[in-house]
Amino acid sequence: MINTINNTIHKVFTELEKYNKPTMLEQLHEYTHYQLLIATMLSARTKDTTTIPIVKKLFKDHVTPQDFINMKIEDLEKALYGIGFYKTKARNIQKSSQILIDKFHNVVPDTIEELTSLPGVGRKTANCMLSYAFNKPAIAVDVHVHRISNRLGWIHTTTPEESENALMKLIPKKSWGLVNNLFVDHGQRVCFPINPNCNGCSIVEFCDFGKRKK
Numbered sequence: 001m002i003n004t005i006n007n008t009i010h011k012v013f014t015e016l017e018k019y020n021k022p023t024m025l026e027q028l029h030e031y032t033h034y035q036l037l038i039a040t041m042l043s044a045r046t047k048d049t050t051t052i053p054i055v056k057k058l059f060k061d062h063v064t065p066q067d068f069i070n071m072k073i074e075d076l077e078k079a080l081y082g083i084g085f086y087k088t089k090a091r092n093i094q095k096s097s098q099i100l101i102d103k104f105h106n107v108v109p110d111t112i113e114e115l116t117s118l119p120g121v122g123r124k125t126a127n128c129m130l131s132y133a134f135n136k137p138a139i140a141v142d143v144h145v146h147r148i149s150n151r152l153g154w155i156h157t158t159t160p161e162e163s164e165n166a167l168m169k170l171i172p173k174k175s176w177g178l179v180n181n182l183f184v185d186h187g188q189r190v191c192f193p194i195n196p197n198c199n200g201c202s203i204v205e206f207c208d209f210g211k212r213k214k
């Protein structure tokens with residue numbers, strides 16, 4: 001049974017990897033861990049195509065936590081305009097930056113507990129940082145990962161937190177880093193929240209939901 005599911009997971013990931021493209025954090029690889037954290041916080045509920053140009057412009061003159069704290073909140077909000085919930089995120093960035101200075105000596109921590117202790121950093125953001133910035137095994141579960149894993153029939157969960165735990169038990173650790181990238185892309189391209197394109201889906205043969213629709 002374990003071999004069968006591992007085989008299926010391998011086949012699904014191999015198929016989806018054909019469409020793989022760099023993640024937002026891979027596209028921003030030249031920046032510091034602190035800047036990647038800011039970019040990840042800002043990317044929640046915002047398209048990468050919106051987030052990337054805004055952070056690139058901002059990061060030209062703002063590199064350290066102190067640089068962001070020194071900004072007037074109105075100026076930071078203005079710089080973030082276009083990002084979802086930009087006013088809340090501006091405040092969280094300044095609060096988190098102060099904590100990084102006071103508690104973490106200006107170094108972004110690399111544990112889930114420490115990362116999620118920062119205002120505005122939830123498990124998804126923290127797991128993205130662990131996986132993409134620190135190269136540690138982690139599964140960042142967003143709406144796409146949660147929806148597609150359930151549609152495939154790999155898990156049967158109702159919340160992203162449950163999905164994270166269930167997927168960590170199911171998927172071999174060496175593949176955890178693939179899940180977010182591949183499923184977010186598949187969710188944006190094919191497996192839409194409403195009316196997924198099952199007829200045009202390259203992994204339909206492995207999907208409980210897709211097979212039921214046939």
Ligand code: SF4
Pocket residue numbers: 148151152190191192196197198199201202203204207208209210211
């Ligand atoms: S078959 Fe349909 S529901 Fe299943 S992964 Fe593909 S698009 Fe999504």
